[in-house]
Amino acid sequence: MRIPHWIVKSISEEDITRVETAVSALEGVTGAEVIAIVVRRSSTVRHVFPMVLLILAVIYLLVDKMQWLPIWWGSSWHFVVEAAVLLVLGWVISSLAFVQRLLVPKEDRVHQVEQRADLEFVENGVIATKSRVGVLLFVSLLEKRAVIKADRGLVERIDDKVWDEILAHLSQKLKTESLSDALISTLNAMGEVLSRVFPKFPHDRNELPNDLIIKE
Secondary structure (H helix, E strand, C coil): CCCCHHHCCCCCHHHHHHHHHHHHHHHCCECCEEEEEEECCCCCCCCHHHHHHHHHHHHHHHCCHHHCCCHHHHCCCHHHHHHHHHHHHHHHHHCCHHHHHHCCCHHHHHHHHHHHHHHHHHHCCHHHCCCCCEEEEEEECCCCEEEEEECHHHHCCCCHHHHHHHHHHHHHHHHHCCHHHHHHHHHHHHHHHHHHHCECCCCCCCCCCCCEEEEC
């Protein structure tokens, strides 16, 4: 698969194959269907560029620029140049992940990640398995948040605290290990839980693809 430019430093084609192998291994011990999805971000960040631009404009107005600029810079066209510089600088700064994260309130980040996970749950057919035993492992990189969402066939069998513990484990792994290693470790932990509550039977068939899905 063609790896998007924004994630090439975090995962390779070999890593993707390893994750997909882990998904296949997981489904080899459970009748549940698991999909792993990694997205660039879930939060809306269209407001970040105007906010950064406003901050830069305020700083610009507060600085007595004429004290350090040469005399010839006082011509009429210097405002155009300075505006262009502010626009470019604002675009560069607003493109930085930590700036986008900083300018999106935490409550909004949490809510939008949950919303995006719900959307992916439906769009990728996790909700449509025959026995309603689909599980979504969803990671949103900008927000550094993950969600595990199980369909109704598993909700009554697995306490939310179990998923919370696995997600806490994933959060720690993401800080110390590569994205692929963190995903594989999490999938292995999910497999241990799912194999106990919903073991694989001979007639089970693979209803969902085992591919690692990477998208904006």
